[in-house]
Amino acid sequence: MxxxxxxxxxxxxxxxxxxxxxxxxxxxxxxxxxxxxxxxxxxxxxxxxxxxxxxxxxxxxxxxxxxxxxxxxxxxxxxxxxxxxxxxxxxxxxxxxxxxxSPFAPDVIAAALPGTPTVRVRSTASDRLTYLQRPDLGRRLDPVDRAHLPTGEWDVVFVVADGLSSRAVHEHAAVVVRETTARLGGWNVAPVVLAEQARVALGDDVAHAMGAAMAVVLIGERPGMSAADSLGAYLTHRPVPGTTTDADRNCLSNIRPPRGLSYERAAAKLATLMARARELGLTGVGLKDDSGHEEELERLL
Amino acid sequence: MSYSSVLGGERYRFETLARLLAAASPERSGDRLAGLAAASERERVAARRALAEVPLARFLTEPVIPYESDDVTRLILDTHDTAAFAPVAGLSVGEFREWLLSERADAAALAALAPGITPEMAAAVSKLMGNADLVAVARKVRVVTAFRSTIGLPGRLATRLQPNHPTDDPAGVAAALLDGLLLGSGDAVIGINPATDSPKAVRDLLELLDGVIRRYAIPTQSCVLSHVTTSVDLMARGAPVDLVFQSIAGTQAANASFGVTLGLLDEAYEAALALERGTVGQNVMYFETGQGSALSADAHHGVDQQTVEARAYAVARRYRPLLVNTVVGFIGPEYLYDGRQILRAALEDHFCGKLLGLPMGLDICYTNHADADDDDIATMLTVLAVAGASFVICTPGGDDIMLNYQSASYHDALYLREVLGLRPAPEFEAWLDSIGLLDERGGIREVSGDGHPLTAIGKELAA
Structure with missing residues (x-):
């Protein structure tokens, strides 16, 4: 070494x-x-x-x-x-x-969220090789894990998903959860779900199973040559597994301080989008980010 | 009708021609994802054994996607040239492979045959061919097209100079453009993938490229790879559009997912021809394709991804394009998992395109979640250049900072020209010589510092 x-x-x-x-x-x-x-x-x-x-x-x-x-x-x-x-x-x-x-370490996220209940789930993609070749399996919850998810009248569930960069998730996800939650006065927030071998649409399955009205999936984006630690956030209102499409989501990408979006700005934008989504009863193309900063919409995972 | 064969004492049955083609395909992740791949290696070989016996003429009577429901199938069958097909009309797929490899199939015979071959016939025979077969036959085919430069002549390899920038910043684009020109790149096209499809942004880039091409009298063509409707709109407003670009696929539904119909392409083709901007030729279209796009759009109709890809070439050849580019590793590991699968797909696409009479080039590339690296790029480039690829895509340092993937570099093209004795398009080569970029052996002279006149492109923008 x-x-x-x-x-x-x-x-x-x-x-x-x-x-x-x-x-x-x-x-x-x-x-x-x-x-x-x-x-x-x-x-x-x-x-x-x-x-x-x-x-x-x-x-x-x-x-x-x-x-x-x-x-x-x-x-x-x-x-x-x-x-x-x-x-x-x-x-x-x-x-x-x-x-x-590099393997996803849910302990790292849980330890960075003291006092916040967390639940661990896996997708039906059993390992990394399967995950990379079968995006369909990464979008579905393992049936046993689904059965063990708590249910409740939650306004939102945060799903921290490894996606294509566990490094991005380890470095950035817990802070984004904390910063965003701090801006959600009066929201009933579900336990944070830590999802392994997961794609964005796994959040649909999670929110649906738990009874949460909204899913915020924080996921490692596909690494580029200039950034391997970029985190994406995908917001979906009342997702239905298999029916909800990428057009029904809003996305913030490149959360990666100091060179990308800062935690504070990401959390502020997310909280604003979430409030408007709840007001309008929708996410996706019908919900615009009016904060004056156009964020690049990355290809959905 | 169904197809069957016996292997190792076991009988394998395939209910349709589409099932047979899928099972006969070399291993790739996309066919597994679609649930179409052979269940075992023995089933794959059994399928090939059955496929080898299928008469070529069967493909004219059993379309893999119904004639009534798909306009690509209608295009394929309605434009099939029976007279051109005659020399091989009595052959099976297995016999066709041997005919293609024989001396009878020379450049003239293959050129005459092209209108008689359907994409499904090309895909079928490719599944019986090894990588070496795909090289050996493709290199016999000559497809020559032209606009301001001539593409596809023997002993030549052209390049697309791809100076992309994540925000379309003109100075950033010009910097990468200068870098490419000084390394002798850009004879196939100087082509930018824009960050947005807004007509204003696309027009700004078109004006920038047109300005450089005219100022330095570069015998090449520009293209900003916007949607065909944007190009039609811009042509109507008098923007300097050399080539009309469009991504296309092999089914009507997949093309619909791109927002494209044959009618729209007809309209764009006529509009681009009417501009008469070419000097040595009037091939005005630039198409991109790639295995997996139909599956990605959920529009593959149970047809394997290589056969669907070949069907896209039927769409392309309707418009006598200057360039057809298969972006072979861009789509990700769920369609082509590793370097081995990407290489195979590259050879198949190049072979099928050439057999169907298209000026095939390749974007030999990979994403960071595929199991591939720069060694795979070098291997693929070498093999495809030996196979006679018309052009390859080149980026600064092999790293596209806008599309976030790795492709060939300008340097890689220099390597291919050096080791295989390949030269740029003749008009472009003469231009390189006229501005002092050719050395005495015909290679690209190494320019250091900022003494070369072309660096004015960068100096103004950097100021």
Whole structure:
């Protein structure tokens, strides 16, 4: 471990030096925060901006890199990519792959929600390989787990689902639940459901089985090369398993401070959407986000 | 009617031609998801044994999706050319494979045959062919199309330069465009997937690309991959539309899920032709397809995903397109699980498209939840370039920051040209030479710093 860490550290350090002048505070601060726990995240940072050494003294590429995170001006080794850029691509892909395949740890979420009752469920997808190949199974509750769900007259149930990035869920979901719940004065909130091998539509099954009027599914989004820890929130009013479609949902994506949506803003937007959904008795295309900030709607899981 | 065969003393029965085709398909996750895959490896081989005996002519009398309920089936059967079909009309699917591999099936014979082959015949014979067969036959086929550059000539490989940006920022697009041009990319098309389909945003991008193409007299064409209705609207308003783009699929219902009908495509095709913007040719359409889209739209009618994909090519060939691109690994692991399945699908799609007379290229790609990586990209690119792919999609560093997937890089195209001696489209190659980007061996000269005149594209925007 220490050998690897030293090698990666040297490599990243060398690349980061070239950046100091260009991206003064921002990227270094980000790197400093991340260095301790996520070496690959630092590599990703340099991958986005770090072509300076490949095209010596090119102010042009430095300037252009401020306008896009595309991997431009990388230089060449013969016809191929220089070694550093090849490894940076691999580091980004590795972070994404690890996010997809690292196991969901419901204990982590439960521990971050002290005083909040939680229930654990599984989908009918028995393992990760099945989950990836059979989205239909990830949308249905395991029958035994469904039978054990509590029922009640709840206004909303939060479903924390691993989706395609358990890392996103471990890092962000509990705070979003806490921040959102704090803004829901007078709502009768069900125990938080922690769902393994789950797709968005599993929330329909959960809300229906528990008798909750609304489902908020917090789920790990498909990792990209620049973000492996992006959390999505899907709001569905009175879902009916098998009948509700993605057009009946509202979505907030890219919850991922500090680079994506902050917890506070995500919670405020969610709480506003939930209040309006309850008022109108619907979610989906009929419910618009009027807060003045258009969020990118990711492809539904 | 039903089909059967005996394998290892056991009789296997397949109730319909669609069931037989599905069971004969090489393993892929999408057919399992649809509940159509062979239940065992032996059943798969038994299905192939039965399929090998089916006369090609049977596909004209037993459509896999009913004629009455699907306009793609009607298109396939109504436009079938009996005279072109004659040389193989008496063959079974198994015999057809051997005919295709034989010396009789040369470039001229295959070109003459194309209008006589239906997508289902192409799909059927592909299921009896190994990966090497799919390469060997496809590389014999020549499909040449043209607009401002000529695509598909022997010894050539074109590229789509794909300078996408998550918010369509013009400077961000131009930066990636400059990067691609300096690496010799863009002779098939400079094509942007826009972040929104708003006519204003699409038009801004069209004007940007048209400006660069005209200013530097680049013999290529632009495309902003918006919905066909947006393109029709923009053409009516005088926007500089070179190619009309549309995603298409192999059933009427799947096309409906894309918001497309044959009538809409007819209208767009006529409008684009009328603009007469091509210089060396008038192939004005650009289509994208990909296995799994019909299943994803719940519109596959119990037909396996490779056969449905081939049916999309019948839609494409009606419009004599400049480019047809199968976006082979984009849809995710529930349809094509890993590098092996994506490679197989790429070879099938390329083979079927070429056999049906289309200028097939590929977006050789994967998403981060598929079991594939950059080594798979390199393998697939090499095999598909040997197979004679007309073009490949290229992105900066192989990473598309707008669509969030990994594809080939501009560098990868340089690699293919280097190891296989492939050259860009002739008009584009001459242009590269005229601006000093070709070296003495015909490769792309390495440009460092900001001394090249093309960097003016970036300098203005960065200022």
């Amino acid at each position: 220490s050998d690897v860490a030293v090698q990666e550290g040297e490599f990243v350090g060398e690349a980061a030096v070239g950046e100091v002048a260009v991206r003064a505070g921002e990227s270094l601060a980000e790197a400093a925060v991340r260095t301790g726990d996520q070496v690959d995240e630092v590599g990703l940072q340099t991958g986005e901006f770090g072509g300076e050494t490949a095209v010596p003294a090119s102010d042009l590429w430095s300037a252009l890199r401020r306008r896009t995170q595309a991997r431009i001006g990388l230089g060449r080794a013969g016809s191929a990519l220089p070694t550093r850029h090849r490894l940076e691509l691999q580091a980004a892909h590795a972070a994404a792959r690890d996010a997809v395949h």
